[in-house]
Amino acid sequence: MSESSIVPPLSQGWGYGVIIGIGMAFAVVMMGVTHLLRKYAHEDNNSFETYSTAGRSVGVGLTATAVISSWAWSTALLSSSTVTYSYGVGGAYWFGAGCIVQICLFALLAIQSKLKTPHAHTILEVVKVRYGTVAHIVYMALCLINNLIAVINMLLGASASISALTGMHTVASIFLLPVGVCLYTISGGLRATFVTDWAHTVALFIIVLYLALKTLTSEQLGSLHDLWEAVKAAGVQSPVDGNYNGSYLTMTSPSAVEFGILHTLGNFGLVIMDSSYWQKAYSADNAAATPGYLLGGIVYFGLPWCLGTVMGLASIALQHTPDWPTFGRAVTTAEVNSGLILPYAGMTVAGSAGAVAVVIVVFMAVTSTTSAELIAVSSIVSSDIYHTYIRPSASGKSIMVVSHLACVGFTIVSCAVSVAVYYGGGSLTWTLYFLGVITCPGMVTMPLTVLWSRQSKVAAIVSPIVGLFAGLATWLSTAYYYGGEVSVASTGLTLPCVFGTVASAGVPAVLTVILSFVFPDDEPFKWSKFNAIELIEDDSISEDSTPSVDDEKFSETSDPEHAGSAPPELASYKLKPGHIPTAGEVKYMQRMSIVAGSTAAFLFLVIWIIWPFSMYGTRFEFSESFFSGWVVVSLIWVFAGLLVVVFLPPIDGRHKIIQIIRGVTLGK
Structure with a gap:
């Protein structure tokens, strides 16, 4: 030993x-x-929608x-x-x-x-x-x-x-x-x-x-x-x-x-x-998120x-x-x-x-x-x-x-x-301290994609790249300063990792604001353009399937500006218009x-x-x-x-649990 x-x-x-x-x-x-x-609750994990987002109905x-x-x-x-x-x-x-x-x-x-x-x-x-x-x-x-x-x-x-x-x-x-x-x-x-x-x-x-x-x-x-x-x-x-x-x-x-x-x-x-x-x-129900x-x-x-x-x-x-x-x-x-x-x-x-x-x-x-x-x-x-x-x-x-x-x-x-x-000598503590240098460059610009309509394309692309290199340079240089060399031991010290992480997070946060105003897009982004992303139907649905009532209602009442069109990369899927939030749902989510x-x-x-x-x-x-x-x-x-984790999920899913129990015991 x-x-x-x-x-x-x-x-x-x-x-x-x-x-x-x-x-x-x-x-x-x-x-x-x-x-x-799949058998009793009709959740087919072979459908991309169910596989990737669990049907968007999780409580x-x-x-x-x-x-x-x-x-x-x-x-x-x-x-x-x-x-x-x-x-x-x-x-x-x-x-x-x-x-x-x-x-x-x-x-x-x-x-x-x-x-x-x-x-x-x-x-x-x-x-x-x-x-x-x-x-x-x-x-x-x-x-x-x-x-x-x-x-x-x-x-x-x-x-x-x-x-x-x-x-x-x-x-x-x-x-x-x-x-x-x-x-x-x-x-x-x-x-x-x-x-x-x-x-x-x-x-x-x-x-x-x-x-x-x-x-x-x-x-x-x-x-x-x-x-x-x-x-x-x-x-x-x-x-x-x-x-x-x-x-x-x-x-x-x-x-x-x-x-x-x-x-x-x-x-x-x-x-x-x-x-x-x-x-x-995405998988959570609107009321559960x-x-x-x-x-x-x-x-x-x-x-x-x-x-x-x-x-x-x-x-x-x-x-x-x-x-x-x-x-x-x-x-x-x-x-x-x-x-x-x-x-x-x-x-x-x-x-x-x-x-x-x-x-x-x-x-x-x-x-x-x-x-x-x-x-x-x-x-x-x-x-x-x-x-x-x-x-x-x-x-x-x-x-x-x-x-x-x-x-x-x-x-x-x-x-x-x-x-x-x-x-190579890495450990749990080394990766725990170091990971912020790698994970932080996009932590401001990614959320602004759905929060700030004026973040420009140039800012969104350049800021995290500059932040990543700034973080790595700061991390390695301060590791050399405090440890006398660049090694596993010195790069795992607390202060070099702190300085590197702060640089990775801080540089993009400042740079994205500056670049968004120096190199702005032609106009602020319209959130309705995100509706170009549509639900994906399972292949098993036939091409000539009759649309559901909800689909028909959507096609009749949805605002063309909000409906959007499918992006080219989704063209081969059978696309479903899906549900555009109603005025009441929008108010609730706001x-x-x-x-x-x-x-x-x-x-x-x-x-x-x-x-x-x-x-x-x-x-x-x-x-x-x-x-x-x-x-x-x-x-x-x-x-x-x-108590929360033991009882709340079964209470939320009681209807589906009952549905499965009935299916197993009664065969329906």
């Missing part, structure tokens, strides 16, 4: 059993669910659960404990705060997309209609890079943890983790992703509560009072550099704030440039806050006890960067059961999120690349074949690149836009400014009673979230 490894508490059979066994079980179950939906519960699942990366579970171990209570708080604002702000983008692009399938489709081919290619590249770095980050963290706990080879873990996900994603499309999101998220919340409660009631810790005492003593014995009094129990931590800035900006880029979030917005995203963001906050606080601080308290896996030596930097603090804490307080719990929760997190990434990439490859540029006359069936092949291809590519990064924007601004003000910086400025160090309240509130937050 090397000095940076431990004796695995579980056999390799556990690793293969969870990854292959549970993965395949989920695949079989989801294939069965897909079959039932609040599943939308919120999908948001939580998409955001509950294995990285979040592992890194929230790691940054708390490194910086104290501020680490877990800033991890949660760095995630909630983006999702709540995306509620505004979701409802604006429903209002202005009611028939879109991918955000890139919207970009092409507004700015043309060059912009389409630029943003396509940015989105695909974003998807790739997201999956690499998840696979590196998950595989390191599973390897440490089971002895399973890291490379085997990397390649096997996405197998089951790929199978049920191909089988069920976005609807299967929503259903598995629900199952995974319920399991995730239960295991997080188990780990937190088991830790707080373990023999090694004793009670919240004992944990507070141990962490307070650790701040005296090994003070945190920069923290007030060197304490782990204070929000006055410059390093935690630096991480918060880096994490918040990087996550803005991840959310906005991840086309899976836009697809889930805003409340779904707001509820999902608020519920999610408790996960990293609670788990990171309890497990990170418990690691500080337990690392010098005989039950700690590395007892007798210090935890190495490599172990910390690989996200092994959570697995070590779980092993310490619960032995093999704790190790099993961590393996399962990491597996659940990485697979549910990977499913969304596969759907996003497959839609980009099949619709935005294959059908738009390679074979414009392709049939719907061939588009679906390419979509399935894209799932397999992206799985192989992402695994191969993950292995290359792993052998009202929800105000609600979403106001809520996001309010949460940013409270969670990102008032709450943390009032504690930072007063140099407040947690008392025993305040610490107990802090932990208890985080536990209540997670428990309330569990």
